Amino acid sequence: MADEFAKGFTIFVTAGLAWMTLAGWYNTPSFEGAQLVGPDPETSLTVYDTAALVLKDALFWFAVLGFVTFVFVVPLLRKVRESYRGTPEIPE
Secondary structure, three states: OHHHHHHHHHHHHHHHHHHHHHHHHHOOOOOOOOOOOOOOOOOOOOHHHHHHHHHHHHHHHHHHHHHHHHHHHHHHHHHHHHHHHOOOOOOO
16 A cells, blocks of 8 residues: 555655645745645736636645545555455555
């Protein structure tokens, strides 16, 4: 099950770093105030800015759900399938 953890951790790290980059560009008004979690800008947004903000939100949820899927859901489903069939995952 180490390969599922590696996949989930890779998704978490790459999507998380991309989210942090976009959040740093768009949600850090000053270094004394809120950083990375500040409010989204609402004025003078171009099409590219709007696309980047949508991508930022998508990357956040991809990081969270991808990690949860590969670290918890996939191994859980394998164990459920193994117990349903009555055979171990690795034959002895």
